[in-house]
Amino acid sequence: MKSRKDIDKKLEELGKLLYKEIKEGKNPYLDVPIRSLSNVHFNPKTKLIELGDATSKRYFFNVAHIRKFVQTLEVAALAKELLNVDKHLSLRQVFYAMRKTLPGTKIDIVDEQTESNQAVEDLELITGASREELHINANKNGAAAGKIIIKDKGDIIDWSKLGSGGWAIPSNTEGIEFQKVDAKFVIYMEKAAMWERLHEDRVWEKLKCVIIASQGQATRGIRRLLRRLNDEHGLPVYVLTDFDPYGWYIYSVLKFGSIALAHISRKLAIPEAKFLGLTAEDIKKYKLEKQKIKFKEVDLKRLSQIKEYDWFKEDKRWQRQFKLMKEMKGKVELDALITRGISFVSEKYLPEKIKNKDWID
Amino acid sequence: MKTKEKSGKNKNFWVGENLVIKKYVDIAEELGSQMKAVSVAEFFKKNKHLLGFDNPLKSMLMVVKEAVDNSLDATEEYAHECEKKKREIEFPEIKIQISKEEHGLVIIPPGSDVPIADLIKTGKRNWDVMLLGKKLRASKVEGNTKLYNVEGRQIKLIFTGAKKPQVYVDNERAKVAERTLKYKVSITDNGPGIVEENIPKVFGKLLYGSKFHRLRQSRGQQGIGISSAVLYAQQTTGIPAKITSKIRSKKKAVTITLSIADNNEPIVHSKEYTDEFDYEHGTKIELVIEADYRESGEKSVFEFIRRTSIVNPHASFILIEPNKKKHVFKRTSNKLPREPTEIKPHPHGLEFGQLKDLLLATKAKTIKSFLVHDLSRVSSNMAESILKKLDIDSNKKPNDLTRQEIEKLLRALHKAPLQRPPTDCLSPIGKDALRKSILADTKAEFVAVISRKPTVYKGIPFLVEAAIAYGGEIKSEGMAQRLRYANKIPLLYDASGCATTKAIQEMNWKQYKVQSVAQNGVPMGPYVILIHLASVWVPYTSEGKSAIASYPDIIKEMKLALQDCARKLKSYLSANIRERIKAQRVGLFEAYMPELATALSKLTNVKEEEIKKSLLNVLDKISSVKSKEGEKNEK
Numbered sequence: 003m004k005s006r007k008d009i010d011k012k013l014e015e016l017g018k019l020l021y022k023e024i025k026e027g028k029n030p031y032l033d034v035p036i037r038s039l040s041n042v043h044f045n046p047k048t049k050l051i052e053l054g055d056a057t058s059k060r061y062f063f064n065v066a067h068i069r070k071f072v073q074t075l076e077v078a079a080l081a082k083e084l085l086n087v088d089k090h091l092s093l094r095q096v097f098y099a100m101r102k103t104l105p106g107t108k109i110d111i112v113d114e115q116t117e118s119n120q121a122v123e124d125l126e127l128i129t130g131a132s133r134e135e136l137h138i139n140a141n142k143n144g145a146a147a148g149k150i151i152i153k154d155k156g157d158i159i160d161w162s163k164l165g166s167g168g169w170a171i172p173s174n175t176e177g178i179e180f181q182k183v184d185a186k187f188v189i190y191m192e193k194a195a196m197w198e199r200l201h202e203d204r205v206w207e208k209l210k211c212v213i214i215a216s217q218g219q220a221t222r223g224i225r226r227l228l229r230r231l232n233d234e235h236g237l238p239v240y241v242l243t244d245f246d247p248y249g250w251y252i253y254s255v256l257k258f259g260s261i262a263l264a265h266i267s268r269k270l271a272i273p274e275a276k277f278l279g280l281t282a283e284d285i286k287k288y289k290l291e292k293q294k295i296k297f298k299e300v301d302l303k304r305l306s307q308i309k310e311y312d313w314f315k316e317d318k319r320w321q322r323q324f325k326l327m328k329e330m331k332g333k334v335e336l337d338a339l340i341t342r343g344i345s346f347v348s349e350k351y352l353p354e355k356i357k358n359k360d361w362i363d
Numbered sequence: 364m365k366t367k368e369k370s371g372k373n374k375n376f377w378v379g380e381n382l383v384i385k386k387y388v389d390i391a392e393e394l395g396s397q398m399k400a401v402s403v404a405e406f407f408k409k410n411k412h413l414l415g416f417d418n419p420l421k422s423m424l425m426v427v428k429e430a431v432d433n434s435l436d437a438t439e440e441y442a443h444e445c446e447k448k449k450r451e452i453e454f455p456e457i458k459i460q461i462s463k464e465e466h467g468l469v470i471i472p473p474g475s476d477v478p479i480a481d482l483i484k485t486g487k488r489n490w491d492v493m494l495l496g497k498k499l500r501a502s503k504v505e506g507n508t509k510l511y512n513v514e515g516r517q518i519k520l521i522f523t524g525a526k527k528p529q530v531y532v533d534n535e536r537a538k539v540a541e542r543t544l545k546y547k548v549s550i551t552d553n554g555p556g557i558v559e560e561n562i563p564k565v566f567g568k569l570l571y572g573s574k575f576h577r578l579r580q581s582r583g584q585q586g587i588g589i590s591s592a593v594l595y596a597q598q599t600t601g602i603p604a605k606i607t608s609k610i611r612s613k614k615k616a617v618t619i620t621l622s623i624a625d626n627n628e629p630i631v632h633s634k635e636y637t638d639e640f641d642y643e644h645g646t647k648i649e650l651v652i653e654a655d656y657r658e659s660g661e662k663s664v665f666e667f668i669r670r671t672s673i674v675n676p677h678a679s680f681i682l683i684e685p686n687k688k689k690h691v692f693k694r695t696s697n698k699l700p701r702e703p704t705e706i707k708p709h710p711h712g713l714e715f716g717q718l719k720d721l722l723l724a725t726k727a728k729t730i731k732s733f734l735v736h737d738l739s740r741v742s743s744n745m746a747e748s749i750l751k752k753l754d755i756d757s758n759k760k761p762n763d764l765t766r767q768e769i770e771k772l773l774r775a776l777h778k779a780p781l782q783r784p785p786t787d788c789l790s791p792i793g794k795d796a797l798r799k800s801i802l803a804d805t806k807a808e809f810v811a812v813i814s815r816k817p818t819v820y821k822g823i824p825f826l827v828e829a830a831i832a833y834g835g836e837i838k839s840e841g842m843a844q845r846l847r848y849a850n851k852i853p854l855l856y857d858a859s860g861c862a863t864t865k866a867i868q869e870m871n872w873k874q875y876k877v878q879s880v881a882q883n884g885v886p887m888g889p890y891v892i893l894i895h896l897a898s899v900w901v902p903y904t905s906e907g908k909s910a911i912a913s914y915p916d917i918i919k920e921m922k923l924a925l926q927d928c929a930r931k932l933k934s935y936l937s938a939n940i941r942e943r944i945k946a947q948r949v950g951l952f953e954a955y956m957p958e959l960a961t962a963l964s965k966l967t968n969v970k971e972e973e974i975k976k977s978l979l980n981v982l983d984k985i986s987s988v989k990s991k992e993g994e995k996n997e998k
Contacts, residue, residue, distance in 0.1 A: 014966055017962075024963075024974065027981055065948055072958055072962070075959060075962040075966075078966055102958075105957065106954065109954060
């Protein structure tokens with residue numbers, strides 16, 4: 003992780019470069035990497051979704067560029083201020099901090115949060131510093147439990163002694179220090195309810211693992227946390243999702259990265275992540291056919307999209323799952339395992355799958 | 364009545380006549396010849412449409428128009444008198460008030476569709492019968508029954524407890540119907556007023572006055588005068604016209620109620636003297652008519668007055684609508700328009716019948732004298748040579764020319780190399796007055812105006828004035844508003860068949876930087892286009908006199924006028940577009956500059972003022988030399 007000083011210097015350099023151009027009587031511009039599908043590709047070598055080299059010039063003296071130009075500079079100035087006082091703001095708060103009206107006009111610097119969010123992402127690309135490094139956070143979301151002791155802002159926290167709620171994962175996990183890690187692997191699940199089930203059954207104790215959940219798509223904080231546990235402590239990451247195109251997409255983002263955040267795939271994606279969710283074979287094995295939820299048009303569409311992703315295209319095991327799902331014309335949720343017993347998932351499903359290495363890589 | 368029969372051929376009123384005017388004289392002639400068999404009222408009823416009273420909406424406009432014309436003529440004449448006598452000019456002021464007369468129910472006797480009387484509510488459960496605006500007294504009241512005698516018929520009202528009473532006429536059940544709308548139109552001016560003795564003649568006699576017998580630019584060419592409005596009121600509501608007039612020398616004003624009898628003679632119903640009059644002198648006419656009133660739109664009274672005020676900048680107009688809304692159209696000019704003068708017919712515009720009539724009516728003793736004195740621009744030498752060539756004795760009596768001789772003479776006259784007729788007979792609005800007035804009306808951002816030199820077509824002098832107003836408070840949706848005028852009278856009907864419309868549509872507006880043009884060739888956006896044709900004789904397309912005929916010479920002049928205005932518009936628009944885009948860009952940059960300076964200052968610790976200064980330098984450079992980016996943006 004880059005130090006606060008490094009980032010601060012980067013921002014200052016950006017400002018100085020622009021000022022130099024202005025002083026020379028030039029129209030100042032920012033070089034912004036293009037973040038669209040055309041400039042994003044899957045690298046089969048690294049197995050990551052990566053951003054290409056294409057950039058676009060954003061000028062100040064250009065009617066079409068000026069708004070975004072100033073928005074980006076506003077975020078930069080704000081980030082510098084945050085770094086100097088060592089405080090953090092959420093994306094929402096950044097939006098409000100930027101919500102000013104230009105004097106004598108009806109022009110607001112930002113009208114909607116999407117604008118300030120984009121400006122933040124642009125600044126990440128321009129400076130190469132992540133949002134977290136710029137002291138800007140998203141909403142926190144997610145919980146963790148397991149035999150791990152960490153240090154966060156000077157506090158020592160034992161993930162195994164935090165009652166029924168577990169450790170609330172902050173939006174920025176960059177500064178967490180792992181003091182003691184007594185786990186063999188990590189299970190990430192897309193649903194908080196499933197996490198509570200496993201936590202109540204003390205799965206993390208029985209299987210010697212860490213359980214982490216968010217709600218839906220994993221936040222950047224969680225992804226970074228998972229990545230660090232994988233990187234720094236060699237813990238395999240298992241992803242537990244439904245038998246459902248959307249669940250698979252969550253797995254896909256965790257493993258390969260996403261288009262929107264392609265510029266930080268290297269920091270967030272976990273190429274070694276394994277899929278431990280429901281498969282077509284599990285459904286047969288545990289007789290969950292009757293729990294099928296019939297597909298809607300959108301589900302089918304999503305399935306056919308996922309099928310075509312570069313990183314799934316060549317994978318026979320995944321193509322088999324897609325094919326079987328298409329035949330089933332329906333999806334099955336993990337919660338359906340409840341029909342087999344309240345703690346079936348903790349006592350039978352997970353231990354068996356892990357023991358048999360019954361995952362998809 | 365000045366008909367041929369009555370006034371005799373020695374009456375010189377044919378002089379200066381031409382076709383359209385002749386039509387009206389034909390009507391008068393017909394009127395005269397049929398006098399015994401057909402009443403004026405009946406004739407009017409038959410020919411209402413010829414006079415413009417086609418429908419309730421148009422009738423309202425016609426009545427207002429005739430009265431306003433009358434008032435404008437009178438007030439202008441007075442103002443000119445003031446000017447001649449070097450007195451302080453009293454500029455025309457005309458008040459138009461229109462109010463809704465109570466409109467209740469009418470009683471229609473069985474087997475008829477003509478109402479016999481009005482039925483009005485006079486109490487919670489009480490109703491009365493009214494005739495010509497007067498409540499009648501019941502001849503007998505018995506229990507729940509009331510009896511009335513109306514023109515020899517008995518009307519019986521029976522109150523049954525229902526909302527309305529049952530009505531019987533001569534013991535037969537009668538229909539009660541909604542009466543069509545009645546309006547009171549009242550128009551007051553500060554003109555000279557009319558001498559008491561003349562009031563009945565002016566208002567109570569069709570075709571009285573001299574308007575139709577002169578060859579000069581006049582408003583009156585459009586209708587047959589105020590008496591037609593009086594007759595229309597009389598026909599539709601039966602309520603007599605009420606005229607109040609005050610002249611300077613008299614202390615009191617006189618109020619006369621009158622109607623027009625079947626033999627086209629005025630009937631005076633009452634005469635009173637009053638101290639009440641709005642001006643020191645002037646005339647007020649009140650008519651109650653059956654008509655329709657619209658508050659807005661092309662064909663509304665408001666629009667008519669508004670448009671009239673634009674081309675009469677020396678006059679003020681006050682309009683009070685039925686809803687009591689008051690509109691004041693203030694005078695914008697301190698100059699009176701030139702008084703149009705009369706001219707003699709020019710030989711190039713003569714037609715056979717006209718020449719024949721002129722020859723019959725002339726006072727000249729010889730044909731040569733006729734040519735020199737009764738026509739314009741024919742010199743003694745020219746007359747001599749024409750007659751010599753035709754082998755006509757120059758001393759021949761004008762009356763004695765044979766048909767062949769008249770034909771020969773006409774052909775020769777048409778070909779004769781003559782000077783154009785004098786054009787000082789025309790009274791244009793004038794460039795400056797028109798500009799001021801259209802600016803005051805439209806509150807436009809730009810106005811181009813032209814008043815073209817008079818020209819002649821078929822021996823008839825005419826001139827075209829045009830204006831294009833752009834931007835400002837002009838509404839930018841839809842097609843340009845087109846204001847059409849003939850002899851300072853707004854034309855509200857038949858736009859599509861009008862020469863003005865053709866001229867507008869034949870223009871290549873895109874060439875003049877007008878951004879969007881409707882499919883029919885009319886510009887779209889914040890434009891007002893005005894065209895005025897002034898002529899001693901306006902060729903209308905039809906009796907309705909609401910559209911100018913498309914003679915190529917006239918359209919050509921109109922287009923030349925429009926092109927002149929459009930060229931000015933173009934140079935304004937192109938400068939304007941450039942300036943505006945530049946100003947917008949620069950304004951946007953300037954607005955963002957302080958914010959950028961603050962942000963950069965925070966990043967670099969350079970003083971904000973320093974950064975701002977440098978930014979301003981860049982802006983100067985960029986806005987003077989168009990940068991590549993800049994050009995891209997403009998597209």
